Amino acid sequence: MSANGGSARAPSPVRAVAVRELRAYFDSPIAYVFLTVFAGTALFTFFNLQAFFTRGVADLRGLFAPLPLLMILLVPALTMRLWAEEQKQGTLEVLLTLPVRDIQLVAGKFVASWILLACGLALTLALPISVSFVGKLDWGPVVGGYLGALLLGAAYLAVGQFLSATTENQILAFILGLVVCLGLYGIGSESFAGLFSDRTAAVLRAIGTGARFESVARGVVDLRDLIYYASLCVFFLAGSVMAVRARRWT
Amino acid sequence: MRRASRPGCSNDAPRLRHGTLEMIELRNLEKTYGETRALKGVSFSISKGEILGLLGPNGAGKTTAMKIVVGYLLPTAGSATVAGLDVVSHPLEVQRKIGYLPENAPLYLDMLAQEHLEFMADMRGLDAATRRRRLPQVVEECGISHVLTRPIGQLSKGYRQRVGLAAAILHDPEILILDEPTTGLDPNQIVEVRQLIRRMGKTKTVVLSTHILPEVEATCDRVVILIDGRVRADATLGQITRSRVQVVTLATRDPGGTRDELSRLEGVAGVEASDRGEGYTTYRLELRGDGEIGEVVSDLARGRGWRLRELKRDDRSLEQVFRELTESTAEAVA
Numbered sequence: 001m002s003a004n005g006g007s008a009r010a011p012s013p014v015r016a017v018a019v020r021e022l023r024a025y026f027d028s029p030i031a032y033v034f035l036t037v038f039a040g041t042a043l044f045t046f047f048n049l050q051a052f053f054t055r056g057v058a059d060l061r062g063l064f065a066p067l068p069l070l071m072i073l074l075v076p077a078l079t080m081r082l083w084a085e086e087q088k089q090g091t092l093e094v095l096l097t098l099p100v101r102d103i104q105l106v107a108g109k110f111v112a113s114w115i116l117l118a119c120g121l122a123l124t125l126a127l128p129i130s131v132s133f134v135g136k137l138d139w140g141p142v143v144g145g146y147l148g149a150l151l152l153g154a155a156y157l158a159v160g161q162f163l164s165a166t167t168e169n170q171i172l173a174f175i176l177g178l179v180v181c182l183g184l185y186g187i188g189s190e191s192f193a194g195l196f197s198d199r200t201a202a203v204l205r206a207i208g209t210g211a212r213f214e215s216v217a218r219g220v221v222d223l224r225d226l227i228y229y230a231s232l233c234v235f236f237l238a239g240s241v242m243a244v245r246a247r248r249w250t
Numbered sequence: 251m252r253r254a255s256r257p258g259c260s261n262d263a264p265r266l267r268h269g270t271l272e273m274i275e276l277r278n279l280e281k282t283y284g285e286t287r288a289l290k291g292v293s294f295s296i297s298k299g300e301i302l303g304l305l306g307p308n309g310a311g312k313t314t315a316m317k318i319v320v321g322y323l324l325p326t327a328g329s330a331t332v333a334g335l336d337v338v339s340h341p342l343e344v345q346r347k348i349g350y351l352p353e354n355a356p357l358y359l360d361m362l363a364q365e366h367l368e369f370m371a372d373m374r375g376l377d378a379a380t381r382r383r384r385l386p387q388v389v390e391e392c393g394i395s396h397v398l399t400r401p402i403g404q405l406s407k408g409y410r411q412r413v414g415l416a417a418a419i420l421h422d423p424e425i426l427i428l429d430e431p432t433t434g435l436d437p438n439q440i441v442e443v444r445q446l447i448r449r450m451g452k453t454k455t456v457v458l459s460t461h462i463l464p465e466v467e468a469t470c471d472r473v474v475i476l477i478d479g480r481v482r483a484d485a486t487l488g489q490i491t492r493s494r495v496q497v498v499t500l501a502t503r504d505p506g507g508t509r510d511e512l513s514r515l516e517g518v519a520g521v522e523a524s525d526r527g528e529g530y531t532t533y534r535l536e537l538r539g540d541g542e543i544g545e546v547v548s549d550l551a552r553g554r555g556w557r558l559r560e561l562k563r564d565d566r567s568l569e570q571v572f573r574e575l576t577e578s579t580a581e582a583v584a
Contacts, residue, residue: 016372090356097320098373099345248324
């Protein structure tokens, strides 16, 4: 029997799960459809809806502003299968009877989905690079914008994974993911928060992911925003761990 | 290895933690799903090196009991220990010792058989040396070398079952838990899988659940019959099928006197006689205990000059025992 632990170990379970999930994404059309639609929509809105050329400013506000909504629409499609598929195939029983902690499984799945989202964001790097040729681009807000987008995306992915772990049906997981992410986005938006008193509105804006990202898109990256996204992400990942654990009680 | 015979099981003595015979021990295990009580206080234990058949009709709680032992489900009440470790408080240690093949051998259908095995090796944290040694071994043992590079989704049920088995024994576990390992296999595959199980049972403790009775007869040392969430029988195969009826067919001039003589034998509770024609009579001797009486009867027959035609124990088949137990449970419920 080999010793447990030690540095000369095989890949960690987290990495094994992440690699398996990534392979599942790329073996199916999901990854390609996601990347195409994500990058395509981002480019389309940048040039058409956000009117990059008519504004005449060499910034990437047109890229970042629509990102939250784009992610809300696409992220649940990445996360809906994470646990529901294991349940359907019966492989959940294989996973949960391995000497691996639930948190390692959740982390592995999260990392895989985050890498795919990062790939989508990486495809849009073509924009800042070409803009930097056209005009003088201030890279600071661009870096901040991508950082914000990665963290906001992470929060949505965590929400999505949580819902996939709590429902057994993929479609339901997708719709719920969409609704919850949209809700989190919407409660902080002006059109909703504006309906309330200043005080309540301030709280709603603080909870909402949308309002925070508006400033990120403008190029103002506040550490508090990033911490907020990160804590949202941790919160829902912890929820996912508990949802997986709760299955053992059923 | 001699196995201790333990017909009953409810009053187990406390076990030592290490180096003892008990590998798996269930004590008053209960599991409730919503309104359904799947296990209603199940206790039995499995010794090291034993092959135990867990029998029962569908829905009797076999799968639930196994899922608790492997840490997939948490018990509602009672306890389960593996090698002295509680499955609820030490799930990872327990899971390291167990190789588990769930019902229908669920696998990642999009992966190649080889990839699935490698994934399992990663998840089990096998180091490079162990992996290099074990992968070819399990591939060979389970006879899957020619399907390694095929997607699992394209494999037949039999091969999936074998890939699942290979994945379960990859880390060379002390304990193997197999939930209906032969369902959906053709007769040849069934024989192969049984041989495989018996081979592995030489070095490992094996628990297999099934509702196919010949399977138990072919592979197991001991049987636990679960019916409606309770243990209805726990004994070796010999004990379980052994009846307390000795059948003697012989010819004498005085059938009535013979009957009296037989009933006076030690250990005989009663005798029932029936005429078989040609001067022969069949006597069914109801015995008091499990003791052997054949020799005494044949000595007596020789001494008296009776012509003995048939002398046999009226053992029941496992099917009969099983049916009797299920029916008596059904009656008790009705």
